[in-house]
Amino acid sequence: MQAFEDTVLGVINAPTQTLLGRPLIGDGAAGTAANPNGGAGGFLYGNGGNGFSQTTAGVAGGAGGAAGLIGNGGMGGAGGAGAAGGAGWTGGWLYGSGGSGGSGGIGTSAVGFNGGAGGAGGPGGAAGLFGVGGAGGAGGTGGAAGGYDNGSGLTGLSAGSGGAGGSGGAGGWMNGNAGAGGHGGDGGDGNAANNGGVGGNGGAGGAGGASRLFGDGGAGGAGGAGGLNGNYNGGGGNGGAGGNGGHSGWILGNAGAGGQGGAGGAGAYEDESNSVLDGYFGGNGGAGGSGGAAGLIGTGGAGAAGGAGGLSVYEGAGDGGAGGNGGAGGWIFGDAGAGGQGGVGGNGFLLRQAGSPYTGYWSGNGGAGGSGGAAGLFGAGGAGGAGGAGGLYGDDYSGNGGNGGNGGAGGMLFGDAGAGGQGGGGGDDFAVFDSSGNTYGYYGDSGGTGGMGGSGGAAGMFGAGGAGGSGGAGGALGYGPGVGGAGGNGGRGGWLFGAAGAGGDGGAGGDGYVTYDGTFSQYAGADFGAGGGAGGAGGAGGTLIGTGGTGGQGGAGGDGVNDTVTGFVNGFGGSGGAGGAGGVGGGWFGDGGAGGAGGAGGDSFQGYYSGGNGGSAGSGGAAQFIGNGGAGGSGAIGGAGSPTGPGNDGEQRLEGAAGTGGLLFGSVG
Template sequence: MSYVLAVPEMFTASATDLERLGSALSAANLAAALPTTRVLRAGADEVSAAVASLFSGHARTYQALSAQVSTFHNQFTQALSSAGGSYAGAEAAAASPMQDLLNAVNAPTQALFGRPLIGDGTAGTASNPNGGAGGLLYGNGGHGWDSTTAGVAGGRGGDAGLVGAGGAGGTGGASAAGGSGGHGGVLYGNGGNGGSGGAGLTSPTTSINGGNGGNGGAAGLLGNGGSGGAGGAGRLDVPTASAGAGGNGGHGGAAGLLQGTAGIGGQGGAGGDNGILIGGSGGSGGNGGAAGLFGDGAAGGAGGAAGNGNTGALSGFGGTGGHGGAGGTGGILYGHGGAGGSGGTGGAGGTFLGSGGTGGVGGNGGSAGLIGDGGTGGASGQGGAATSGSGIGGAGGTGGSGGAGGMLSGNGGTGGAGSAGGKASGNTGTGGVGGAGGTGGVAGMLYGNGGAGGIGGTGGAAPGNTGVGGGGGVGGAGGDARMIGAGGTGGAGGAAGDAVNSGQSATGGSGGNGGTGGLLYGNGGNGGGGGKGAINVGAGGNGGNGGDARQIGNGGNGGTGGSGAPGGVGGSGGQLFGTPGAPG
């Protein structure tokens, strides 16, 4: 038995193309008929007459053959078009009984459980915003309703049954939350993505926050988790004390238990600008989704940037940057923790009076499960600039802590870097303090090294005649080892911000202390170096102390002091065997 695969639409398109080609050929033949069938004689002699008659005869023969070809072409085009119609009719005739059969199969489960056995869930509507559930055996969840009404949340995506993808969450209306994504199929299928939160509602009298993003749907046994929805932006240019804050990002969905990728956290929404007193804060990023038995946790979402202070009023402070989301947990048996999301930038201060906003804190790295490394902490957000003559730059945010290594083995995650303080402006402004580095993650229970501490952020510069530079951020401490492994290195301190003209500068940041070595064996971590002082007069930061060894191992060396500052103390050697660390 032979099988034929036919697409009626392709038959129709081919017939149309052939008809267009035949029309073009007929037009060309008609244009050539008169000059070729009536060739004029070159002269009055018999030879010229014979040549002209010969060519004219050939042309008439060609025209006769062309007419026969045109007839065949028309017949073939008509047959092709008719075949397409026949196939379309056959499909329509076959579809009706198949649909009747499917309806009969779905009727019992629809009556008992309110969902079909096979088929996709219905999309959400204004009157029923949540997407319908997919078929119990097979079918995707319906898409949640995208809200167009202020203050009304988007619909939740429908869940799949045994096999199928979860529906995506709907977008929230103004200032309203997005809908969560539906769960993927129990056996196979991806979770739906969370819907985005709506932007802040337009209002002449109040500041309105952005809506939160919806959470991503989780997968079942096999499949990827859905991504978290982004938070909506806070309302801009609202003449109230504080502009609207950005919405928080949604959390990512968990990966399938046996296989799949976890969903990333949604980004936080930006804060609104031009509050009379304070710019809107950025929204926090969503947490990354967790892995299943195997795989890495997903990254956390970035925090939203903060809004700026009012540029036209007498005062105005920049908003605080949003916090980064935490990284997801690594696989239960094996997998690394997800990286933390970065913090949002602090908002700039007002034009005439006011300070920059603080940068957002970086998200913590995710922990590993049984075996694996902890996730890296997220970098923090930079402090907002001070645009007024006497304002203070915003402090840089603190870096996120590194995630813990696996319960059996694994290295701790590196701490996130602290960000720079905001730059000052005018003659008397002060630069912002640099952000502290994040702490390194602790190592796995049996084996692994502690994570390195994050570096401190640079202090903000002050270009004015009597301005003061910002101090450097402190380096993060190194993570401790547990049974066997070395302690993590302390993070370097950040450099102080330069006061270019006044010579009034703060000190560099101190280096972080090294982590402790393992209980049975392992060296202590080295201390971080101190940050250098500002040009000409600034004092450097102290070096961090070296970490101690415990039973067997050498102590960590102390960190070098910055710009003449004292170095750190070396760590002690192991009680059974080992030498102390050198001072910085």
């Protein structure tokens, strides 16, 4: 039976095979070492052949073969060491998926030489009229640093970077989802302790493919992680950026999400024998990819999180990567994408399993959150991403929290705006002790400052404004705990009608804190509590009608040191943050927003120090034409002074000023 089928196909294919070198029906041949590209499929029906995966260093993988009228495109072959992967080829003109791209080759590594870069992943193939786009190929891992060669005297100082991921293929012209971008390759490691160098950077993730008329955009590929360091003079590599999400179909479809940023490589790590493989700097985390935009109707893609910063031993840890921005919603209808969260900052020392801990000079800052996307005519704006937390355990100072991303605007005709993202908390600066009672991290100047909350987005014609994000809390310990971050401002209500967004609350100030060695014979801690962050202002009501937003509450001040285990007390209390002002009411009609309460002052427990002052209260927002003014915020109490004296209690604040009533009608708040 098979022989009969082959005979029939041979008769059918003979004319086109003879004239054009391509059959009418049948799959294309796979690539070979001599002819690495895959062959084309039949004109009417047949898949393209897959490209050849190379075994020779430095030679790119073969491209996939094209399909005919109906069929899938061939997949690209993997690249040889350090070489790019082959491209996936197009799907059938009428129907068929594009082929996926080939993986990039791993970077070369040899004693006495720097590590080679990984090869880039091949792009995915596009679909025809109907079909799915091919995924991009992954980037190759970078080669490790070669270290010192006793024979030649040569030293490999740096590892190779990871290869970039390939882009995703486009979806079908009429209908079909696009392909995802390939992941970026990880950076190579700096090799063994004192036998290598700088870790390689991670490769960027590939962009997601775009759809045409109908279909979803492809997701962006994740960025590769940075490589580890290799010796005292080295450092970790930076993480690769995530790829952006692809655009959705122009008529209908959801956009692709961004790819996550790669983590920064560690400036030190611990091997199985508890030996620290030490280095200088930790690598920075890669930025998250932004979400793709929608077409006429559809949801915008979400922004991706930034990568975490790498830890360090002797110098500084890496900062967290910024979160990606959210994509815009559909021009006519569709919600926008949310912003991605910022990456966490790297820690400033390594907690060892045995022996003495090591401390870095500073820990990394948290990455900023991505902004939310804006809606089109109808739809909600995207929320802003939260800021990343600051890294812990800096010997000089700890990392600050990242700011929250701003919320996106609501639809121009109708839709609520997005809320602002919360600020990241500042890193704590804890002290640690070894088995001999020696202190590590004790001389840190301060805990990290909390990040500022993002502002809420503004509404369009009808809709509520977005709330402001809360500020991040300040870090504890150190000789100065971190100050709390300010809250974000609320967004404006709709032009014709809509309530305004409330302001975000301020972050609390860091407390004074104590840590001990194992016998409680030594301690280390902060001298005082830090101040709280200010509350954000409430947004304004709609241009015609709408209530003003409430002001955010001020953050509480941190307490001075009060350790119940040993009775150790020290330092004054931090001042509370000011409350945010209430927003004004709508131009024709609407009440003003209430002012935010001030934050309470922190307590002191040592006789010579006073409690912190309470934060000032926010004033109430004014009404404009018709409406009542907003009430002023509550006055905050001051922190208590030490009961043993002579320190005083902190000052208590008065209530905030009341907002005025409307010009035509309305009472004072």
